[in-house]
Amino acid sequence: MADAATRKPPETTALEFPDNRLLPALTGAYGANLALVEDRLDLQIVQRGNQMVLHGDEGARTRGAEVLNALYARAEAGRPLEPADVEAEIRMMRPEDGIGVRPGDQQELLPRGRVQIATRKKTVEPRTEAQGEYVRSLYEAELNFGIGPAGTGKTYLAVAVGVSMFAAGQVDRIILSRPAVEAGERLGFLPGDMKDKVDPYMQPLYDALNDFLPGKQMLKLMEDKRIEIAPLAFMRGRTLSNAFVVLDEAQNATTMQMKMFLTRLGEGSRMVVTGDRSQVDLPRGVQSGLRDAERILRGIPGVGFSYFTAKDVVRHPLVARIIEAYDREDPARG
Template sequence: MSTTTNQPLTKTLATGGPDQVRILLGVRDANLRLLQQAFPVRIVAREGKLSVTGEADDVEKASAVIERLLAQVKRKKTLTDRDVAEALRAAADRAAAFTEETEAPRAPAAPSAVRSGFPISPRSRGQARYLSAIDENDLVFCAGPAGSGKTYLAVAMALHALKTERVRKIVLVRPAVEAGEKLGFLPGDMLAKVNPFLRPLLDALRDMLDFEQVQRYMEHDVIEIVPLAFMRGRTLNETFMILDEAQNTTVTQMKMFLTRMGTDSKIVVTGDETQNDLPASVTSGLNDAMKRLKNVPGTACVNLDGNDIVRHRLVREIVKAYDDRPHSVEK
């Protein structure tokens, strides 16, 4: 009678050379230690190559994280602590996600947009519901806390729709609402003044596409980033529109934006009611629209919460602390 033993598997990963390996491993091999703490594998660097040894499943998981980090090193020529922590957290989330398949909503295929060479996919059940809603409806509202992926995933789905030729154009919109600093005090012309409000949308794009591709899309009017006020009077066909920071729209502004939808278009509206910068007497257009339109066919309303936050681990604690004492006043 023969017995079988699980033989260790060794996988060799190609790199861009010793310099990329040095950046990947980190100062005094700090990143290497984190990788080996996260996965029961042995990682050896030799002659510009990496070998990963361990049980087959562990080797594949560790290799996927290393390849993601190597792609970031190749693109950015650097690697931050945040990059490493996010890659390890993403791997842990994928391992733990959807263990109870009957409770988890069915998510659409992962968007073809990639971040640093790594496919973008939902990292919580709430995010899976959100992507499914976008896939299945033409108008989606998403409310949730900072860091829950509202805007990021919407941009990923917009790029996915563009690449699969479901739309011809992407329009990213934000209201230019002042939060403590008056626009008139900022230097430059009007475009320079509104640029800070639109910057988060551009950052999301540049995280998924290389700089030249973003520039090319914008120069050819395939991707447009505009303040909400510039949307009045337009009708957009075959367009994926995203309205970000929608809690800072009025009811009238929201109606104006929603009625820009033309044939074969899709709209995603995102916001966080806890970060409302409107005067106390003004009703938020996001809250109003979600109540008015929640039962309209082809429309979906998704609420994300602290469990969907995927930024630094402290963001969940910060959001929770403010939610627990929403009316505290500094003395």
């Protein structure tokens, strides 16, 4: 048995947080935030008053310290500290160097001042590195493609940036569209006028807008045609100037529809095309316009491509595992 003189000292890192009033927010209800950091980074965190002692290997302790300091800074700034925010701080670390990198810490990750997307109802932040790069591209390129599985924030972040640019006067209107294609079901004829018929297909876009704009204001803007939500077929023959335009579920646009939509881009506008190549609902034998556009437009100046994987899913953690399982079963899906 080794004597006390030859024992290896315990591998710990001690952190001290000066403002005790912020500790409840930092630790979370019943220590939920700390438990999440422990689970994700393979750490043990022991709290002693306003000190926290981290037990684990050196890399885990370094990452844990970065995350906890970042969360404390959020609490100092009065920003929310929900489990999703903890997940975001952990996700934004660069695995190759083992150090936590938050949006705004490095110029190449996101342009300074663009880390937070301010809308009328809430402030939105990228929660993964891929989301951060996507937001940067939304501000830099006039035409953007966001491609990846469901739940990765492609449409949500695009609509958030659109609302932010609209509020800042950078665009005069917001136009949101998607193909009216049924997802493997035949719904038959729907009752009501044209709006009643197409609204079920557009509901995800309404949901995103509701997150960023007060209800009455959104309705007023829609009445004034400053916000439009319409099926892709309604875009033919239009020139969309001074607008932020989003085409959602673009994998269900045909090649001709995609070309028609992309050529609607007018002066002073931004256009975003989002889609998931693994969820094409077009009839068998009909080529997805998203795949063609990706192939044809790659390398064209002013066109940005952002890609997401299951690691970028920000819904329930089980969603990411479901997507990974399907991709293993059929790697050609993506």
